[in-house]
Amino acid sequence: MKHIVKIMTLLMAISSFWIGLLEMLVVPPNYTWVLPLYFIVLVGCYGLLMVGVGLMRFPTCPQEAGLLQQVVFPLTLMVSLL
Amino acid sequence: MEEQQRNERNKYSIIVPTYNERLNIALLVYLIFKHLKKNVIPLSALFRNVDFEIIIVDDGSPDGTQEVVKQLQQVYGEDHILLRARPKKLGLGTAYSHGLRHASGNFVVIMDADLSHHPKYLPSFIKKQMETGASIVTGTRYVSGGGVHGWNLMRKLTSRGANVLAQTLLWPGVSDLTGSFRLYRKSVLEEVISSCVSKGYVFQMEMIVRASRKGYHIEEVPITFVDRVYGSSKLGGSEIVEYLKGLAYLLVTT
Numbered sequence A: 001m002k003h004i005v006k007i008m009t010l011l012m013a014i015s016s017f018w019i020g021l022l023e024m025l026v027v028p029p030n031y032t033w034v035l036p037l038y039f040i041v042l043v044g045c046y047g048l049l050m051v052g053v054g055l056m057r058f059p060t061c062p063q064e065a066g067l068l069q070q071v072v073f074p075l076t077l078m079v080s081l082l
Numbered sequence B: 001m002e003e004q005q006r007n008e009r010n011k012y013s014i015i016v017p018t019y020n021e022r023l024n025i026a027l028l029v030y031l032i033f034k035h036l037k038k039n040v041i042p043l044s045a046l047f048r049n050v051d052f053e054i055i056i057v058d059d060g061s062p063d064g065t066q067e068v069v070k071q072l073q074q075v076y077g078e079d080h081i082l083l084r085a086r087p088k089k090l091g092l093g094t095a096y097s098h099g100l101r102h103a104s105g106n107f108v109v110i111m112d113a114d115l116s117h118h119p120k121y122l123p124s125f126i127k128k129q130m131e132t133g134a135s136i137v138t139g140t141r142y143v144s145g146g147g148v149h150g151w152n153l154m155r156k157l158t159s160r161g162a163n164v165l166a167q168t169l170l171w172p173g174v175s176d177l178t179g180s181f182r183l184y185r186k187s188v189l190e191e192v193i194s195s196c197v198s199k200g201y202v203f204q205m206e207m208i209v210r211a212s213r214k215g216y217h218i219e220e221v222p223i224t225f226v227d228r229v230y231g232s233s234k235l236g237g238s239e240i241v242e243y244l245k246g247l248a249y250l251l252v253t254t
């Protein structure tokens, strides 16, 4: 199954759940109508949050750059003398 | 025991595409030998020396990369260093398949020549593969023990955004999609590479996503990535557009 189909299926499941809510009047209809909006906002927030958290906890390795430089510098001198 | 004897006959072909990497290639080769030609894999005495070859695919670099490689062949031997040059710059994706055609190992490692991929991680790739029997071991920068050095805020932001987008839409099961430091079982690489059409960063992503969809066993090891010390790299705004197109392409074809 192509991946886009999986995602579509997921979206369909969510919207049929929503239509179900609308039909059965479990929640007051005027409230149900804004649920998709909430959903979209939620997805957006999730994305921003993930990017934000990822950016804050972005793994860096300054010590690795130092180590590499220690190896690279003397060798580069040698190579340039060849 | 049988498993060990099989392992003993493993050979690793390290494919290194180069374009204007005169200074880096000598260092890289030196470091590969340093980290593979001693008792680096503490699994068993059998693995004291890892059998490997380095296949350098140079695309007619004007800076004399090939002359340096020929000197390296004199030092390390032509059975260890293979120069498989092409007449002109034909791109990375085809460089891999070109190198692959000349690979005699049953495993293939792909790495950059610019020292962003440090050869000290090669033993952990090999060890991970032996322990898990994985078909692909991919280096990841985004777990503890991994990391990146030399990126500005914008580069980090783009990278995180691209990663979140791909993770949410593709569910690939690996944390680093665009890294290119990887170990493949040769047969698996041959199969996956033949079904890939993308270029640039998307190519790395397509490879791992297709492999994951085909159900191959993929493992990850942490690596650090120090942005290139010598020479120049390319990442423009058009890369982002290409990336988004690639993502859409993968959504409908995998």
Ligand SMILES: Nc1nc2c(ncn2[C@@H]2O[C@H](COP(=O)(O)OP(=O)(O)O)[C@@H](O)[C@H]2O)c(=O)[nH]1
Residues within 6 Å of the ligand: B016, B017, B018, B019, B020, B021, B057, B058, B059, B089, B090, B091, B092, B095, B111, B112, B113, B114, B116, B228, B232, B233, B234, B235
């Ligand atoms: N053979 C070949 N190698 C290339 C080509 N373009 C880049 N490379 C090599 O591929 C590796 C990664 O390239 P780099 O410019 O560092 O890409 P980046 O790290 O993703 O920005 C380096 O070892 C380059 O020398 C090409 O067209 N042909």
Ligand SMILES: [Mg+2]
Residues within 6 Å of the ligand: B112, B114, B116, B228, B233
């Ligand atoms: Mg690079």
